[in-house]
Amino acid sequence: MAGRSRLMIYDFEEGHAFPVLETEREISAPNWTPDGTALLVNGEGSLYWVDLDAPELLEIDTGLCLRLNNDHGITPDGETLLFSDHTFGEGAVIWRMALGEEEADPQRVTAKSPSWFHGVSPDGTTICYTAVREGLFGIYTAALDGTGESCVIEGAHHYDGPDFSADGEWLWFNSDRTGASELWRVRRDGSGLERMTDDALVNWFPHPSPDGEKVVYLAYPEGTVGHPADMHVSLRLWRAETGQTETLVEITGGQGTINVPSWSPDGVAFAYVDHV
Incomplete structure (x- = not known):
């Protein structure tokens, strides 16, 4: 990690980002709580609440799960926490x-591993995640209890970072199926595959806004392999109205910056982590 971690909020009404918390610890992957009062972050294998009125890291007791990665989230009703963990030596399990x-x-x-959690449908009934099954990466869905696992799309290339659209009909994700990593979307039944970006950047982790009008994502420089940390990256915005993209901020970050959905419930802001 380069320097200190900063938990940041980008406010669209203000048109800029501001810090919430700065720490010597390595934190990553913020989620917003459904009531808008706090953020959830990963920190060195544990999860923490950050109350926006009094920001500090408050550890969450996750029982025997002690090696959480930065894939986690909360159901829209605020009642269930989901996360990926690899404590028990078989790869990531949700x-x-x-x-x-x-x-x-x-x-x-998830009965099978590896499985990396990424999002919950707007109606709170379905999770989406990245998994490897029989040697192939794919985007999967299942009920909250893991039943009904279904492969939406898979292949010989990398598929990662799925998130539901605001209406729950589409899954956005990133894949290098045509070369460098670009953003794609596909219907939940696997039909209607569309490529959503086509540029020289290496694009990861698309997150649609609650109003369906925008998608925030992470962009690496041309030629980047994978999604490493501590690089010069940008957070970019895709607008549904025009299909055009623009840069919001340029930061030191990457892995852990916006791995999971990080929009505020009202769609006015999103959270991310950078390093200084």
């Missing part, structure tokens, strides 16, 4: 845990 219950234990969601 778990869920009831929030607001002092003695709640995590319950395993």
